[in-house]
Amino acid sequence: MKHTFTSPDTKGYYGKFGGAYIPEMLHRNVEELQSKYLEIMYEKGFRNEFNALLKDYVGRPTPLFLAERLSKQFNTNIYLKREDLNHTGAHKINNAIGQVLLAQRLGKKRIIAETGAGQHGVATATVCALKGIECIVYMGVKDIERQAPNVARMRMLGAKVMPATSGSQTLKDATNEAIRDWINNPTDTHYVIGSVVGPHPYPDMVARFQSVISEETRWQLKEKTGSELPTHVVACVGGGSNAAGAFYHFLDEPQVQLVAVEAAGLGVNSGHSAATTQLGTAGVLHGSKSIVMQTEDGQVVEPHSISAGLDYPGIGPLHAHLFDSGRGKFLSATDDESVQAAFNLCKLEGIIPALESAHALAGLNQLQLKAKDVVVLCLSGRGDKDLATYMNRMDA
Amino acid sequence: MNRIEQVFKNKSNRVLNVYCTAGYPKLDSTLQVMQALQESGADLIELGMPYSDPLADGPVIQHSGSIALSNGMTIATLFKQLKDFRKTVTVPVILMGYMNPVMQYGFEKFCADAAAVGVDGLILPDLPQYEFETEYGAIIKKYGLDFIFLVTPETSEKRVKELDALSTGFLYAVSSSSTTGNDKDFGAVETYLQRLKNLQLKNPVLVGFGIKDKQTFESASKHSNGAIIGSAFVKALENSSDIKADTKKFIANVLS
Incomplete structure (x- = not known):
């Protein structure tokens, strides 16, 4: 096979x-x-x-939105897959x-x-x-x-x-x-x-239930650009469900760069991080073998991220395989970088992203994007739940 | 004949296996607890290796594991503590734990070190049958260790037979589908144990989960070769100032 x-x-x-x-x-x-x-x-x-x-209760398909001002900032073409517009506010x-x-x-x-x-x-x-x-x-x-x-x-x-x-x-x-x-x-x-x-x-x-995200992305992108395939798909990864859904129908399209952004917390090497692929080793957690943040003695450690949704010491086995095989590119963004990226999106596009999705946005800074590139970024959730955190950082 | 076989050769009924957590209640009490269990009349000892995320265990055993971990217990430390334990402990000892710490230690190194200090068998509840058959079973066998699978009332007859065929030492019959330390009605348990008995398994059967005193020990033993006590004994050591005396008192009560 x-x-x-x-x-x-x-x-x-x-x-x-x-x-x-x-x-x-x-x-x-x-x-x-x-x-x-x-x-x-x-x-x-x-x-x-x-x-x-999904259609009548959740409000799917969710829009694929060309974020023009954000695109201009990065001198490329960035489409936001608006999972934040789903009923209950996330994918x-x-x-x-x-x-x-x-x-x-x-x-x-x-x-x-x-x-x-x-x-x-x-x-x-x-x-x-x-x-x-x-x-x-x-x-x-x-x-x-x-x-x-x-x-x-x-x-x-x-x-x-x-x-x-x-x-x-x-x-x-x-x-x-x-x-x-x-x-x-x-x-x-x-x-x-x-x-x-x-x-x-x-x-x-x-992954299959979430794959509706990339299924829609393909035909939406075709309508907007004439091609079903972007050059990049970017998503945040904690356990990795929105990334799995956003990647799914592009997994077997090797020309599409899959970019997963983990939560670096206060910094990958700060001791307060949730960047599992950077800090973890092979292990078993919650019933599957994957990459796990753990001590030398195999005790699972408590991660840190400003985003509660990314605050997990493991990663799904599909993502561990994408990392291990090199099929996926794994980046990480700190708490501060992500908050800044969230404020940037608010200012440029009038969208308040969830802290989780803000990590994907922060990942854009680490990609060398070209003017002809087409980037699909999964905006996994909306930021209403994170307002208190954002308010605390407003003047910072 | 290994130590576990010897136990069941000498005694086919009311075999008592007692669980204790390594490094609990104190880091250095591991050996003391094992010696006290042997002196009190335990036939086997199941020694738990603490883990941060013990899915199959209830709150009492998880709590003892947290204390053991904060006491500084690790697998490496445990093997140091067990280095000379065969000078004083002659009953079979089975290490119980979870895959993640064992994999981190190195699965083969773990088996080698366990066999070298005189451990007799392993219980790793989250090591699945498929991975046992394709990868780990051969390593366990290479070092002469027994491996004990669990079965539950939900396990099909076909699967019980498969797991019995793969197990050596004994088969661990979980009394009901639950985590350790749970109270369940024992009537249903007896029917289930009778069902197991009728399958004429290759291994002796010990019953665990919910065994806490003389009455539950006797009921479990009626339709099996004996039982395993865990949470109740761990609880008995919680605030113990005299491990030997408290262990004796607890076991005497069960065996009275």
Whole structure:
């Protein structure tokens, strides 16, 4: 079989990375997903319902916007894929809808999810409200404190927000708690993972649900430029779901440069960073083999980023493979660079980006772009949730 | 005949395996706890290697792991502590842990060092069957270590047989689908254990998760070869000022 980046092998491996490193207690649930996800996802009735919700509920297709003043600044052509205009304010809803519909077809009555900044939690709570399904969201105690508006949104949408009190009390621990909940509720519960991480088939399943981003980009770009292929696709990467979606239909187009921007925090070597490919080594986290930020003794370390959505010590196995194989170009942007890039976009284009997406924008400074280049940048979310952080930095 | 086989040859019922966390409650208490367990009548010892993200464990064992890590426990330190442990501990010892720290240490080096100090077997709950068969199983075997797979009430009969065939030493029957330290109704557990018994497995079966006292130990033993106690013992050591006495008291209670 021809090597392809769009599908892992039957055991869930992208090159050296992936697999399903799970305790036996999760085996039946994960195996059920492995054996059924593709069949369900590509069944006609499912496609129709999924596409109708993306259109009429989420508001897709999201615009592909030529950012003229930003383009002029970089002396190139920059198109913004406006995932920030989705219902709930980010790309996360694409995957939440897909997985909740899938869970219904598996006969599951209860949905659990983990969340860091709260975007995935809000998206999952939203879809559960829409479908009348019980929803429990695990969130680190520290994140509950620093992301109060999203906690309020989830509660208003009827979800139960469960504080993760173990370990470092952030996204990593919320994920641990969600996995434990799944172990303890093996028959009636589906775990909606929010990124392209976790045991096979989650990385592939989430990438496929998010692939609508690049599917639209291709025909939108063709309409605007006459060609479906840009020279660059740029996206931020924490676990990597918006990047996986933005890259997906370009993965097997080698002439398209795929650029992933990680969060450098206070600086890659500051000890307060989340730049996983720069700082991590091969390891197993949350059920898959990937690149993990860890101590010499194999203990997972707590990362830092100003962006809660990028504050994760791992990266999806697809991205680990893109990094390892050289197919993807990995950059990193610091907290400060990203905040500056966000203010720059506000000023030039009248768009307030999420802090996560601001990292992708900051990555533009590190690319040698030519006047003829066509850059697609995934603006994964809007910045309303980050206003407090931005306000603190206004005068800085 | 290795030490684990010997245990089950001498005793086919009410075999008691007790879990303790390395480096807990104090960094240097590892050996002391193991000796106390042996003196108190534990037939096997499952020694947990602490990890920052122990998915299969409940809050009690995770907490003990956090304390052990903050005490400074690492795999390298553990092997130093275990260097001469066979001078005083004769019961089988099984190391339990997670793949990530073991991979960082180096999987083969880990197996070599474990075998060299006198460890008998491994439990790595997040090492999957496929990776065991294609990569890691051969290394484990090369160093003469037993590898124990877990099965749960959700595990199909076909899969139980496969995992039994791959396991050596014993098979670890998780009493219910849950993380460690959870209370569940034991009636359903007995039906499940009877089901396992009817499969006539190659390995002895020890039951773990939810075993905490004499009553649960007896119920589990009724339909299996014995049981594993974890969280309840870890809890008993939490504020212990006399590890030997507290261990004796706890085990005596279970075996009374």
